[in-house]
Amino acid sequence: MMNDFSTVSKTSDRRLQLEKRSQFLQRLRAFFYQRQVLEVDTPMLSQGATPDVHLRSLSSWLQVPGERERQEYFWHTSPEYPMKRLLCEGSGDIFYLGKVFRDGDLSPRHQIEFTMLEWYRVGFSLQELIDEVLELINQLLPKPRSVQQLSYRQAFAEFAGVEDIFRANAEQCRTCLQLNKVPEIVGVDEDDKPLWEQLILTEVIEPQLGQGVITVLKDFPARDAALALIDPQNPEVAERFEVFVDAMELANGYHELADAGLYRQRFEESLAQRSQLGLPPVPLDEKLLQTLTEKSLPDCCGVALGVDRLLMLQQGERQIEAVIPFGVQQA
Amino acid sequence: MATVSTNEFKNGLKFLMDGQPCTIVDNTIVQPGKGQAFNRVKYRNLMTGRVLEKTFKSGEKVEAADVMDTELQYLYTDGEFWHFMDAESFEQYQAPESAVADVAKWLIEQDMCVVTLFNGQPISVIPPKQVTLEIVETDPGLKGDTAGTGGKPATLSTGAVVQVPLFVQIGEKVIVNTEKGEYVSRAK
Numbered sequence A: 001m002m003n004d005f006s007t008v009s010k011t012s013d014r015r016l017q018l019e020k021r022s023q024f025l026q027r028l029r030a031f032f033y034q035r036q037v038l039e040v041d042t043p044m045l046s047q048g049a050t051p052d053v054h055l056r057s058l059s060s061w062l063q064v065p066g067e068r069e070r071q072e073y074f075w076h077t078s079p080e081y082p083m084k085r086l087l088c089e090g091s092g093d094i095f096y097l098g099k100v101f102r103d104g105d106l107s108p109r110h111q112i113e114f115t116m117l118e119w120y121r122v123g124f125s126l127q128e129l130i131d132e133v134l135e136l137i138n139q140l141l142p143k144p145r146s147v148q149q150l151s152y153r154q155a156f157a158e159f160a161g162v163e164d165i166f167r168a169n170a171e172q173c174r175t176c177l178q179l180n181k182v183p184e185i186v187g188v189d190e191d192d193k194p195l196w197e198q199l200i201l202t203e204v205i206e207p208q209l210g211q212g213v214i215t216v217l218k219d220f221p222a223r224d225a226a227l228a229l230i231d232p233q234n235p236e237v238a239e240r241f242e243v244f245v246d247a248m249e250l251a252n253g254y255h256e257l258a259d260a261g262l263y264r265q266r267f268e269e270s271l272a273q274r275s276q277l278g279l280p281p282v283p284l285d286e287k288l289l290q291t292l293t294e295k296s297l298p299d300c301c302g303v304a305l306g307v308d309r310l311l312m313l314q315q316g317e318r319q320i321e322a323v324i325p326f327g328v329q330q331a
Numbered sequence B: 001m002a003t004v005s006t007n008e009f010k011n012g013l014k015f016l017m018d019g020q021p022c023t024i025v026d027n028t029i030v031q032p033g034k035g036q037a038f039n040r041v042k043y044r045n046l047m048t049g050r051v052l053e054k055t056f057k058s059g060e061k062v063e064a065a066d067v068m069d070t071e072l073q074y075l076y077t078d079g080e081f082w083h084f085m086d087a088e089s090f091e092q093y094q095a096p097e098s099a100v101a102d103v104a105k106w107l108i109e110q111d112m113c114v115v116t117l118f119n120g121q122p123i124s125v126i127p128p129k130q131v132t133l134e135i136v137e138t139d140p141g142l143k144g145d146t147a148g149t150g151g152k153p154a155t156l157s158t159g160a161v162v163q164v165p166l167f168v169q170i171g172e173k174v175i176v177n178t179e180k181g182e183y184v185s186r187a188k
Helices: A013-034 A080-088 A126-140 A152-160 A170-179 A193-208 A260-276 A286-295 A307-315
Strands: A059-062 A071-075 A094-101 A113-122 A147-151 A184-186 A214-221 A237-245 A248-255 A300-306 B003-005 B014-017 B020-030 B038-045 B051-057 B061-064 B067-077 B081-085 B092-096 B112-118 B121-126 B130-138 B152-156 B161-164 B173-177 B182-186
Touching (some): A013 A126, A013 A307, A080 A113, A080 A286, A113 A307, A126 A214, A147 A152, A152 A193, A193 B051, A248 A307, A260 A286, A300 A307, B014 B038, B092 B112, B092 B121, B152 B173
Parallel strands (some): A147 A214, A184 B051
Antiparallel strands (some): A059 A071, A094 A113, A113 A300, A237 A248, B014 B020, B067 B081, B067 B112, B173 B182
């Protein structure tokens, strides 16, 4: 039987914090149970890791009976790969609600170990998934908010005064940062346009997103597609979106790439980038690649949402540590 | 020269920026889900006291600054320099006016102070949190007014001026909070 929290007296702030978190997790699950989306608790440890240059996987060396040497396994940075294997095998709509790990990420809105909600909807268009994400967020925020949807290009025009970011050069990006009084940036090559562009996004645009509304940013450049499909109508952009509330990124979703060959190609590109940057190589998730080849991924859309961040917004907290039992430095 | 990577950035870390010693007062990691990480850093220039902001690409390195806080005994001033001594090694240091500008009025001979050394030279001084000083000048207050509701300026033996209650008289010793420059109580 579920606890009736309303009858529990406020014994302490700690107890109250735990109750709020517990209720919150229950409501997330209820949202998906109601829609017949199946909960899956995919493994956190895997022989393959994400090759994404911006994510650092933690690893552990496992003693596997029959093996002379200990085997390196990686803690997942998201449950994406095993979930996609399940989708290939015909699981239908699924969600994961649990811990993921990203080494080195620690700030008022980051923890190295944090709680992620990731779900996949078979046969959904990207807009249908966006609508579902918005419904979930609005159910959990203290007050429902109106929605602002705009393309990556529009965001640069509206919030940073860059008319067409796809055609702008590095110098125009640097000028934009100056005009917007962004403090000096150290360590970026003068002509590294993608990075200057990223800085406009994080330093100028993002602080203005989701202020009093929920902002959905869509049509990211194809370069940032990761594992999203390229828009068949416009090869310049990827079918990918991000959701912002109070200037904080809450969710990141894709119309999922299905072609096994393209998966390998994008993974190999990331590995090449890693070696260029002097980052250690990682073993690819060959089991995912094999499944994608043999069974093929159904047409689907998927999204990952930062659970601790949404709880922060619900509770009006500014620090992620206020909504979790212990931060990593207290663990 | 030793370098420090942005991975090691934390509040209080000392580094060199344009040859000047600085200390980090706020370090926020900006980590987009899919993108290059940056460190948004607020730092205080220890020479000027000014707080500045810069954003470093993660993995960038800065030069470490040879800055350390050390407890030294204040000896005396000759008008040009303020002299301090390490009570254990008896090594003496002379601080220029720029290092004591804001705090000279709280320096009392023999008191232990926290002195920040940059390349072995004092660049700033923190006096004890509370000091006891004699009142050398103040309006005579009303006798019997012990409620302490009003206040009046009083000049102390070091030249510092603080607001004191009306009942405090010339010649009395008072305890003063040096951070706020405020009267705390009469000294017993």
